[in-house]
Amino acid sequence: MSRTEPWQPAMQGGTVTAPALEKPGALAALVRRARRPLLVVGHRTLVTGGDGELAIDLLARAALKAGIPVAATGDAGPALAVRGVEPAICISAMNLANRLADPAWPGVDGQGPHDIVFVAGLSYALEWTLLSGLRHGAPHLVTVSLSPAYEPHASFSLPNLAWPAWRSLIAGAFGLEEAAP
């Protein structure tokens, strides 16, 4: 199956689909370009992983390395905290998306609207619909799905990836290779 068809193939959305970020460099460029980024970390980062490592381990390190504030959704907050990342906000994903759709919302730290939002670890259907909501309701916002399941409604999405490939791509994009276990 294609790496850039929706992870759940029936979840086709419309006429425009997200370009896939196949290489770490493309994701790294988005991270560098962001002026007011936000990383949304959902509960599935606690169950996705391999070789004794979880997605949340890598994303916590990525957030620290890139200095990106984190919004914890579901029950990801405590797990982030024990990994040294104090979430800027703990909030339900839908509530957060509704605020992000407001171009005047001053962001999780009150410093101004976010320009790019990285999203990972919601259940597939929830992330799919939430990104659809942002695509149509927040044209001012760039959305990037960091989940290992292709999300057609994001501005950019990782393709469908197995754990080793996903780990490698995230680690490469955020410069975590040297610290890899």
Place this chain on the structure above:
Amino acid sequence: MKGIDIHIGEIASPLGRVRELRVGIGRVGSGTWDEPVGPTPCPSPTALRDWDRRLLARYRPFYLPLCDLCCLCTYGKCDLSGGKRGACGITLAAQQSRVALLAACIGTATHTSHARELVSHLIDRYGRQFPLDPGGLAVDLRMPIVELVCGLRPETLADLETVLEYCEGQVVHLLAATHTGQEADPIDFESKVLHAGMIDHVALEVADVAQVSALDFPKADPEAPLVDLGIGAIDREKPVVLVVGHNVPPAVAILDYLAAHGLEGAVEVTGICCTAIDMTRRSPSAKIVGPISWQLRYIRSGIPDLLVVDEQCVRADLFDEARDAGIPVIATSAKNCIGLPDRTKEPADALVEALSTGAVNGMLVLDPEKVGEVAVRAAIRRRPLRRVPPSLDIEAIASACGGCGRCIRACPTEADLPGAVQAAGRGEIAALGAMLASCVGCGRCEEVCPQGIEVHRLMAAACDDCEVYAVRTGRGAIQDVEIREVGGPIVLGEIPGVVAFVGCANYPDGGREVAEMVTEFAKRRFVVCTSGCSAMAAAMHRDEEGLTPYERFSGRFEAGGVVNVGSCVSNAHISGAAVKIASIFAKRRLRGNYAEVADYVYNRVGAVGVAWGAMSQKAAAIAAGFWRLGIPVVVGPHGAKYRRMLLGRQDCDEDWMVRDRRTDEEVYVGPVPEHLFIAAETKEEAMALIAKLAMRPNDTSRGRSIKLSHYIDLYRRCYGRMPDDLHRFVRTKADLPVIQKDELLPLLERNGWSERPIPDPTLLPEEAYQ
């Protein structure tokens, strides 16, 4: 000539003696009901538009398009993305609301049709003048929703026909609004969604009051019997009939036939979905197999000797599955004929013969009484011919798995099926069997497997699920005296809320989460209500002492009670309880006085609906009925596919102003309740949301401090920290939980908090009050 109602108790004439003769002309009368009619009896789709817009100004739709396209007319397909309009001029926002209205209309039409069939059948069987009696002496306010919406007080089955005529007319109007070139404004579409929901609850109440009255179901009975749930409860040695669906007359006829012919105990009558609950209301000897998600696994078990299907939530492939399992089928609903020949008019003997000998795989029989006889007789004759499927060689079948992952990509719960199947291929089957607990039973994994592995069947074979659980069968309405006892504490906030777990079984991680939430909130002294598949899911969990929630907690509508009202149509008793609080406790007029009562419920009754596995259009309509009463609804993650949320913005103070009736001033009350419709990601998040959404502007300080303590505790459990929005919910220092005051005050002060008054809150202008 209108409003004529002649009642003759008994008359002797040359033609004979006549008893209880009643002749009515015109609409259902109000008898001795002298309450003045309010401003909106039998409201049109626009009569409550102003109320809707007040709600929707706070809870603006956040659209989540499932599709950027509109495919409804031949102008299209039209691409509505990027701000583009369709050929008809419609926007993407309007299209989402339009689809939401279509879903609500489907749901409302389904319940209205269900109610119509029930009422017609019951009138045929018991007569037009059969009295409505949902609760004996314990229920004086018999149909609060009908009284509120329609301004009518039905007394007989025949009176319900008038109510249904109103519902049917409204559904037609609402559906018409979705036609190309009609409604275009998203908020007007949303207003109509709320109207559909309100009508839905009218139809629900009609259906359940009719069946409770005529079929002798428990009448507002907190001590409704505990009944068996689970495949393990079935005596497989006996002939087994399975009934699937929602409309209970065929199942009742089966039970009645057994009773009439001395066969009680000789045949197992089992059910799936709401019919199952309703038949246990008729006879506690009937067995509930499980919720909607159990259809495939139970049919494939080969246990049923005969399958009877009625309507709603019946799998479209159930006939095929039954045929493959050697189980003959009787379809009983005009809405679900399954392509089978109509043999309603043939003699029962011929039908029994055809089904028993395998001459046919199924038939349509539209006479419930005939179904009752034929199903029992055919099941008895089929029993010796039961084909128990051979044991599967799980390891051999699973070893064919190539690990392509198509199954996990088709699975709504994203279960790691390839890992479990491959482990089973190595002889480790425990993980595969354990997955059945969180499986929604859709079977999509089997549809996509390139090796042809029947994953769901394999899962069921790997799971020895013979548990028997106790579930309290549906009690029906809430007693007036119960409302008198809890109305005050609920309105003052001292009972921290009423939380209702309703709807389908499209759970993100199994029904266990529903049971855990039910138990959690009952322990916290909320009033917990359940219905439908959620009522069953709540039973399938035991505490450390081996008790299900229904064994552990009382069935009373009280703090810490777990109240199973019944099937889907019984949901009207939950909204009805909120309305009863306005009427019985607060003495608000009900009759055709919707906006004032909804304003009361919204500002004072801390009720929250939870549809953790919401799947259907009916669930959409039920939710909309709660929304119009100002009762928020939390759904599981799949609920996002209803295409939009109705979300408040707690950070926008101007959204949370109300009029204080004491001073006529506009005052800030904080974001209570913060949302009207929101999907939660996890159970823990849902529980924090439920506790928060139970807050209301009218809470006393004591009540608010109780609610805050639950919110803080559940929030900390989920997020591992203090809520960052406490300052929005604390009006005075007295609102703070006493033992946390020293810890919380500094947090409030950091957010610039200052005390504010507790108003007599309303969203309505004074002239709206009766």
